[in-house]
Amino acid sequence: MAKNFNTLKALLTPEAQEKVAQMAEQMLQEMPLLELRQARGLSQKMMADALNIQQPAVAKIEKRTDMYLSTLRNHIQAMGGELEIVARFPEGSVKIQNFSDL
Amino acid sequence: MAKNFNTLKALLTPEAQEKVAQMAEQMLQEMPLLELRQARGLSQKMMADALNIQQPAVAKIEKRTDMYLSTLRNHIQAMGGELEIVARFPEGSVKIQNFSDL
Numbered sequence: 001m002a003k004n005f006n007t008l009k010a011l012l013t014p015e016a017q018e019k020v021a022q023m024a025e026q027m028l029q030e031m032p033l034l035e036l037r038q039a040r041g042l043s044q045k046m047m048a049d050a051l052n053i054q055q056p057a058v059a060k061i062e063k064r065t066d067m068y069l070s071t072l073r074n075h076i077q078a079m080g081g082e083l084e085i086v087a088r089f090p091e092g093s094v095k096i097q098n099f100s101d102l
Numbered sequence: 103m104a105k106n107f108n109t110l111k112a113l114l115t116p117e118a119q120e121k122v123a124q125m126a127e128q129m130l131q132e133m134p135l136l137e138l139r140q141a142r143g144l145s146q147k148m149m150a151d152a153l154n155i156q157q158p159a160v161a162k163i164e165k166r167t168d169m170y171l172s173t174l175r176n177h178i179q180a181m182g183g184e185l186e187i188v189a190r191f192p193e194g195s196v197k198i199q200n201f202s203d204l
Contacts, residue, residue, distance in 0.1 A: 024123040039196075064200065065200055085174070086187075089181075092131075093130055095133075096134070098167055
């Protein structure tokens with residue numbers, strides 16, 4: 001599958017690759033942290049244990065509308081995921097690299 | 103094009119939609135904030151003016167490996183883009199919604 005993917009990618013112009021990327025982004029499900037945790041089958045208690053914090057702190061994080069990228073990354077990693085930061089422009093999207101080593 | 107896209111999407115199973123999304127994500131270019139600014143044809147001075155801060159503050163932000171989501175969002179908006187927060191899991195990717203109203 002990885003090989004097929006690279007073959008496919010090689011056949012596409014950069015413009016076509018970008019169009020595919022843009023279309024796919026619109027397909028992504030969107031949800032708040034609390035719903036994402038529930039969709040992952042995790043309780044606040046399980047998150048608290050994984051993050052080595054207290055349960056009310058997990059509840060607080062889920063309600064926040066702003067936080068450090070490192071906090072969010074830890075939170076998503078505790079759910080078994082990886083944080084990805086994307087800047088979308090009319091001409092295309094770019095992953096921001098600064099935060100790979102948090 | 104939007105109509106064609108919706109027709110295409112309707113034909114795909116959720117699993118197929120997810121596969122397309124995953125493949126497209128791997129196609130995204132990846133770069134640090136400084137390179138992204140240069141790629142957008144912007145100087146630190148222009149960013150400073152747009153953000154109503156001093157030029158050294160722009161340089162500092164570009165070197166940071168951690169920051170508040172709101173800081174990053176302002177920075178990307180000053181470049182004419184939109185910040186998108188994605189959590190990637192082996193089973194699929196999800197946009198995080200908490201931060202839409204920063």
